[in-house]
Amino acid sequence: MLQASADIDTSETLTERQKAVLDAALRLLVEEGDNLTMTAVARRASCSKETLYKWFGDRDGLLTATVQWQASKVRVVPVDGERLDLASLTASLEGFAADWLKVISSDTSIALNRVAVGHAGSGKDDLGAIVLENGRFALARRLKPVLLAGKQAGLLDFTDADTAFRSFFGLVARDVQIRLLLGDRLELTEAAIGGDAVRATQQFLALFGAKTGRRATDL
Amino acid sequence: MLQASADIDTSETLTERQKAVLDAALRLLVEEGDNLTMTAVARRASCSKETLYKWFGDRDGLLTATVQWQASKVRVVPVDGERLDLASLTASLEGFAADWLKVISSDTSIALNRVAVGHAGSGKDDLGAIVLENGRFALARRLKPVLLAGKQAGLLDFTDADTAFRSFFGLVARDVQIRLLLGDRLELTEAAIGGDAVRATQQFLALFGAKTGRRATDL
C-alpha cells in the first residue's frame, strides 16, 4: 500500500524564500517537463546551486519538495455536515466533480503527474505515492463522508462506499486524465466542465440514488 | 488533434531479426523503465550499437519503433456483426471491459504508457499519440459499431455514441490506470477483472439501456 507518511505537512517548516524557490521550480516543471536541470532552477529562482543542494539535498529532494509544496497549496476545506436533501447532495456532488475536472486538466497537475508517473517507473522515490495521496485518495477522503451522509439520509443506496466512490470517479474523469497525460489536446472550457459535472452527477444518482427503487447491482 | 499517421502499419517492413531486437528492447523497457540505455539494448539483443543506429536512427527512433511494434502485435479482430439480442450485447460489452482491464493492468502497457507520458512532456516525438491511437481510440473504434448496433436493435438509447462510449470507458477503467501508472500496487486477479467487467456492463446498461424506460440524461 501507500506510504502513510506521504502527506505530512511540510509547508510550515519552509521559509518564504524557500517557498519562492519551489514556486520557481514548479513553474519550470510546468514549462519544461521532467528534464529540468538544477542549473535552470537556480537561474530561474535567482539562487545558487549550492543553496539548492544545501536546502533540498539532491535533485530528487528538490522534486519531492516541489511536489509536496504544490500539494500543500491545494489543502482543502473539509465539507461541512450541512443538513442533506437531494438538492444539496446534488450540488455537493457537482461541486466535487467540477473541482476534480478543473484540477486534473490544469497545467500544474498534468506536469506533476507526468514527472510522478515517470519516476514511478524507476522506483527511487515515492513521487507517485505523494501525488496519489494528495490527489485521488484525498478526493476519496473528502467525498466519502458526503456519500455516507447521503446514505444515512436515505438518498443514496450502496453497500460499499469505496465502490460507489470509484464509480463516481470513473463517471467524472472518464478518459480525460490519461488523454491529457499522453499529450492529447483536449480543451476543457468552464462550460464543458460544468456540463460534465452535472452529467456525471446525474448518472451517479441514476445508479446509486435510493429514490428510484430500481438500481444497478453495486457489486 | 492526433496525427492520423500514428497507426500506420510498420510491422510488415521489419525483418525477423529486427523484430527480435525490438522484443528485447520491449522486455528491457518493462524491466528498467525509460532509463534504458542503448548499450543495454544492444547487449540484451546481442547486436551492435552500430546496427541499432543504422536501423532506427537514434534513441527516439528506437523507442517509437518499439512502441509501434508492440502496438502492431495487439491489432485486434473486428467484432462480427452477429445478430444482437440483450444477452449477446451484454456478453460483448463484458468482453470489451475485461479485455481492456487486462490490457491496462499488464506490465507492458504500464511501461509503455509510462514512457509515452514522460515523452509527452517534452514534445519531441509523438509516442503519446501512438499509444493513444492504438489504445483508447482503437477501443472506441471497435466498440462504437457494437453500440450503434445495440441502438439499432432497440437495446440501447443514446444520442451521441462518443458520449456513451466515454461513460462506458469511465465505468470500466475508473481509477485503475492512473493508480497503476503512479506506482500503486493494485492486484487485478482474473476473477476481479471478470467481476468488474460485469459490474461496469450492468451499470452501463442501467444508464443507457432502452428497455427500462427511465434513463439518465446522456448529456
Place this chain on the structure above:
DNA sequence: GGCAAGCCGTACCGTACGTTACGGTTCGCC
C-alpha cells in the same frame, strides 16, 4: 570597524550515456 553567517554567481570535476568509428567474423555470391 571587524567578523561570521548566509547566499549568489560561476567555475570546476566526474560520470553516464548518446553517438561514432573501427577491427574482426560470418555469409551469400561469383
Place this chain on the structure above:
DNA sequence: GGCGAACCGTAACGTACGGTACGGCTTGCC
C-alpha cells in the same frame, strides 16, 4: 578461393548535467 555486404563487439569521443568548491557580496551582531 576471393570478395563485398551485413553485422558483432568494443573502444573512443563529446556533451550534458548532477554535484562540489570557492570568491565576493550583503546583513546582522559585537
